[in-house]
Amino acid sequence: MSADPSATSLSFLGATETVTGSKYLLTVGERRVLVDCGQFQGEKALRLRNWAAFPVVPATITDVLLTHAHLDHCGYLPALVKAGFAGRIHCTPHTLELATIVLRDAGHLQERDAEDAAVGGWSKHSPPRPLYDTQDVEATLPLLSAVDFDTDLVLGDGIVARWTRAGHILGSASIRVQTPGGAVLFSGDVGRVDHPVLRAREVPPGADYVVVESTYGDREHPQPRNLPHERLADAIRRTEQRGGSVLIPAFAVDRTEVVLQALGEMMRHERIPRLPVYVNSPMATAALDVYRAAATELRADVDPRSAFDVGDLREVRTADESRALTQGRHGPAIIISSSGMATGGRVLHHLERMLPDPRNAVVLTGYQAVGTRGRQLAEGATRLKIHGQYVGVRAEVVMDDEFSVHADASDLVSWVGDLRPRPRLVFCTHGERSSAEALAARLEKELRVDAVAPRLDEVVTIDAGRLDTALPTVLPAPATSPNLTVAIDGRTYAAAHLEADLRRVAGAGDDLVLTGTITLRLTPQG
Secondary structure, three states, X not given: OOOOOOOEEEEEOOOOOOOOOOOEEEEEOOEXXXXXXXXXXXXXXXXXXXXXXXXOOHHHOOEEEOOOOOHHHHOOHHHHHHOOOOOEEEEOHHHHHHHHHHHHHHHHHHHHHHXXXXXXXXXXXXXXXXXXXXXXXXXXXXXXXXXXXXXXXXEEOOEEEEEEXXXXXXXXXXXXXXXXXXXXXXXXXOOOOOOOOEOOOOOOOOOOEEEEEOOEOOOOOOOOOOOOOHHHHHHHHHHHHOOOOEEEEOOOOOHHHHHHHHHHHHHHOOOOOOOXXXXXXXXXXXXXXXXXXXXXXXXXXXXXXXXXXOOOEEEEOOHHHHHHHHOOOOOOOEEEEOOOOOOOOOHHHHHXXXXXXXXOEEEEOOOOOOOOHHHHHHOOOOEEEEOOEEEEOOOEEEEOOOOOOOOEHHHHHHHHHOOOOOOOEEXXXXXXXXXXXXXXXXXXXXXXXXXXXXXXXXXEEEOOOOEEEOOOOEEOOOOOOOOOEEEEOOEEEEEEEEEEEEEEEEOOOOOOEEEEEEEEEEEEOO
16 A cells, blocks of 8 residues: 555654653654653653653654754754654754754763762663763754744655744744645644743744644733732842842753843842852853853843843853852852753752752742653642652742743733634643643633644544544564464564554445554564
8 A cells, every 4th residue: 555645644753641752753745843842740650651662663753843942842863863763853943953952962961870870789681771861962953954943944755844933932833734635733832922032923824724732721920919029029028137048940941041030020029139149050150151142032022131130140051160059168159050840950969969958948940741850849849859769848849830831821822813724623731731731721711713622643544625533553562473474485573563654545344444554563483
């Protein structure tokens, strides 16, 4: 069987029932285009998916389209390249800059975590190995290719992509992909209308089908009752008075910049004491340099020369400087370190040191995914497991949820409502199931558009006239089955991976007629 050159399907390979691992596969005939290539984070069951065989053979993917540079949208790229992908990775110029920083940092952390696990003995693998290493990252970076906003990128076979500002982080975009079967718009992470640093998001051209994030699909962002970020300001004042330090786990890209801007404003208005502010993340300090140089993408009222000025700013770039800071040989201070959900990085060393001391405070500044240490802290955990050991939580834990630069539920409804033409069907993804389903219900009620929350690995047929649920794209072959062996040229092979890309074309009674392709990956035995 050969695939219909115009047949188009959409597979949800990540960011369903969770906010991590964004991956959407568009199959057009025999072409495969991946939109986002994120790493799964959070619960162990999700993290293990990073290690599973990719649902399709990576070498058969021709292009990757990136919405932005956060790890849950680009962090799996080196693993994809390691497994055989060699196509182009298209993204905006600032996403290219930031993704380079993010991926290099991720490769380094993967290697270091494997080394720490080997020394500490807390890994089940012997020896512990990274998902990918710095060599895999360096093999990935030359594949990145910059595309300007609001410019059509012609990929061939009737596929055209266009990036529109999403206002989430620097370089972030929604991507509209035109295919022979119809247009699909991927929201990426949608920013709030009033991002404190960046130019406002813009309305992309509409599409037949829309994939929209739903991180805050079931809730609204709180409005400050008095002064903005008063929870953070109050925590800093109390902590300084008792002689402690404040730790702010923050995403290295964008969240660090927004936090610095807020701290600077509070210091200038004497709402908080003028304390030294440490940014302890190589990725964050490198990203800060990119933001300072991105004047044309910042708000008109933001001066990049002074926007992130907090007076006594100390950028911790070397490992020796980080170790000295972690040891706590300083007076009261504010420490910003990644990752924002405390899943890894230098922030873990600070947590180990600071959590047992009741004089200190930890301020969480945004959404904390299920299964992360940040979520555990937000839910009142009294102990955290870090580097194989349990650490008591005696420090004060505060949540300042005014920092989020994700659109809330009303904002997402407005974003979909502004699209022209109106979508035929909306897929609510990148949110916990309750959040995605709540947004889908609200879109149907308020906008009268069909909306669903797809399942992981679900496949749908994209067609200008109809929409069908397809068969699963991936059918793993049982490794123990003696029937799945093949002899070729005198050598025996076992079926390691069975891949089907099929859709219903006809059927009478109980019969089912399918068209598409079946690919069998074989592994030599003996």
